[in-house]
Amino acid sequence: MAEFSAKDVKELRERTGAGMMDSKKALQENGGDMEAAVDWLRTKGLAAAAKKAGRTAAEGLVGVAVSGTTGAAVEVNSETDFVAKNGQFQDFVGKVTEIALGVDADLDALKAADYPGGGTVEEKLTANIATIGENQSLRRVGRIGVDQGVVVPYVHNAAAPGMGKIGVLVALESEAGADMLEPLGKQLAMHIAAASPMALTGADLDPDTIERERAIAKEKAAESGKPDNIVEKMVEGSIAKYRKENALMSQIFVMDNKTKIEDVVAQAAKDAGTGIVLKDFIRFQLGEGIEKKEENFAEEVAAAVGA
Incomplete structure (x- = not known):
C-alpha cells in the first residue's frame, strides 16, 4: 500500500x-507522489487546472519600486500576518x-548588498529575526527595465506604499511621453494582477510546463475513444x-472582456502616433508555491487515510 499521511491528503485537497x-x-x-496525484486528478476531471500558484500560502509582503526606467520587485516572507503589519518589517521590505x-536580479547578490546604517541585507534580516522574534526570509527578487519609455509599478490592495500581497511591474x-505610457502601464498592470499570465507570449511559456499539459491533454483525449x-488534433x-489563456499578449483585457492585450497595446501606439512595445513584466504574488505549516488536521482526513 502506498505510504502517505493525513497531511498529504489535506495538501492535495487544498491544491486541487x-x-x-x-x-x-x-x-x-x-x-x-504528490505531483503525479495532481495530474491524475486533472486527467479524471476532478481538479481545476494548476491553481496552486494562485493561492496565497505564506505571510509577508511583496515590494515594488521604480527608479528612472528600471523597476525591481522583492518578496519577503514572515510566519504571520501580524509581523507583515509591523513597522520594522515594512521598513525592511521598503x-x-x-x-x-541597484543590484543584479540575483538573490545572493541582494543579500550581500550594503544595508543603510551598516552591515549587509542578510545581516539586517538576521537582526530583525532576533528582535521581532519570528522567522523571516528574503525569498526572491526580480528586475526589469527599458532603454526609453517607462516601468510602471502597481500594488494590489497595498498594505503600505509600494508593498502588498500582489506586486506588478510593467515595462x-x-x-511616447509618460502622459501616454503611464495610464496604459497602470491598466496593463491591473490586468496582470487579476489574470496572472505565466509569460509574455505563448512561445515564452516554460517548455516543461507545456509538455506536462500535453501529457494531461493526451490522456484526456485518449479516453474519448x-x-x-x-x-x-x-x-x-x-x-x-x-x-492563449496563459500568455499575456493573447489574454483578453479584463477592462472590457473582449480585446486582446496585443490589440490594446497596438491601439495605444496608434493613438500616441509612435511605436509602443510591451517589453516585459513581473508579477509577484505572496506565497506562490509555498504551503503553510499546519499542526492540526481534520479528523475526517485522518480517518480517510486510515480507512
Missing part, C-alpha cells in the same frame, strides 16, 4: 479542490526593494488554448 476520497485515491494510485534597483519601450489522428487544440 478535489474531494477527500478522490484525493486519497489519487495518492494511492500514484504511490504517494529599503530592500530600493536596494534591489513599456517607446518614444476517437481515432489517433482526431486525438492528436484534440491535444494540439488544448495546447493552443492553454498558450
